[in-house]
């Protein structure tokens with residue numbers, strides 16, 4: 001009997017830990033299943049053909065917000081070409097509106113609701129018993145954690161003890177050049193109204209000894225990145241400290257660990273551990289979502305914003321940790337004015353990445369029940385993203401979408417750090433800079449004809465010239481500085497100064513071929529780059545010595 005676990009991932013570098021966990025769990029009971037992973041870039045016909053050629057008896061699809069759009073056509077076509085194959089679904093995208101899903105896809109055998117390991121193992125054992133006796137499976141309705149067409153939900157599945165979930169990273173060949181996801185806890189003690197993790201009633205931890213052993217495996221294999229999928233990694237202090245201490249003491253100089261944390265829960269001891277880590281060993285993702293108190297209360301979020309700020313400042317003072325801060329647009333009681341403030345507040349914390357996300361109205365989350373109260377309109381199809389609210393018009397949402405694109409290109413890319421810092425000074429507030437850039441993009445048609453990476457430097461130069469022509473000199477140097485910080489260019493950029501008169505001096509100074517020396521008249525690396533000096537600075541960019549956190553070349557001003 002052949003059983004397939006099918007997953008469609010958003011990118012090749014992603015993997016689907018859910019199907020690997022199911023496979024490992026059933027293997028402990030002597031069952032063997034195959035995994036078929038695809039990406040959303042595969043053509044639907046190609047996935048259909050591949051599944052057909054594997055000719056399985058059972059296929060179980062892992063359904064998430066990012067792949068549901070791609071799974072649905074397969075559920076329509078597969079019964080036509082593999083009529084004998086039983087189709088099962090599982091995952092958050094199908095667990096909270098089972099009736100609708102089974103009505104739309106009547107060939108589905110059933111849906112695994114909630115955690116899948118034990119339920120899937122019991123389903124498999126039914127198939128095996130039937131195969132052994134040469135009959136068909138008579139019933140599944142006595143298995144907990146299922147939705148079955150015709151009979152509805154079976155008994156609720158008890159939550160699984162995490163110590164019973166096996167470690168599935170034995171063979172690392174399947175994960176070469178891919179992100180390794182790791183789970184040291186399940187569930188979240190918080191109740192944010194937009195989040196499906198708030199539904200899990202109990203927070204469970206994987207035993208620390210097991211976690212240490214498994215992390216040692218990753219360290220020994222020198223995997224580039226381990227992403228913890230724990231929803232709020234640091235909500236148990238003992239657990240978080242033990243893991244961070246272990247990572248710190250066993251650092252292999254290569255592996256990076258990513259955690260999603262609640263910053264305002266960090267205590268002094270944890271901050272000390274974090275501040276003492278190798279630069280680049282850890283990166284932290286911190287959800288702020290909004291700084292509007294009314295909004296935070298309304299979405300049931302527990303957050304001490306002032307403490308969060310202090311903690312983020314303390315983390316950043318160590319210059320050793322990549323910090324991502326998240327915001328969500330479209331939350332209740334957040335209009336455009338209030339969102340601009342949230343944006344500026346978060347921006348002023350100088351994160352390495354500022355993630356401007358948009359509310360997703362997820363079936364099963366409390367937010368879904370408040371749709372009419374909040375005047376929420378959202379897309380019918382995944383990702384069920386907000387279109388307007390009682391507080392935010394569609395025009396406002398569109399403005400924020402454009403601002404988000406500008407933040408991605410000009411802030412999160414880390415390509416224009418010094419230029420952007422200078423441009424901020426030409427505006428009353430950071431939000432206005434990105435809104436003005438978005439306007440420039442719209443007027444010039446750049447949202448349609450996406451400019452190349454190199455042309456984005458020219459765009460910034462023209463943009464600043466349009467605001468104040470006297471900025472041209474310093475802008476040229478800022479852009480040149482930012483460009484050489486990232487890369488040793490083969491050809492000289494068009495906006496950089498002509499250095500013919502400095503040729504001899506530059507030749508005399510350039511000892512290491514891996515370096516580049518550039519001439520500046522403005523101290524563009526300083527807080528006040530606008531003052532032009534009479535004598536030039538000779539700035540050396542050393543690409544052999546890059547900053548482990550930003551990957552920028554080391555700079556020496558001579």
Ligand code: SF4
Pocket residue numbers: 188189190191192195196197198231232287
């Ligand atoms: S948003 Fe984060 S803190 Fe809130 S319930 Fe979800 S996982 Fe927990």
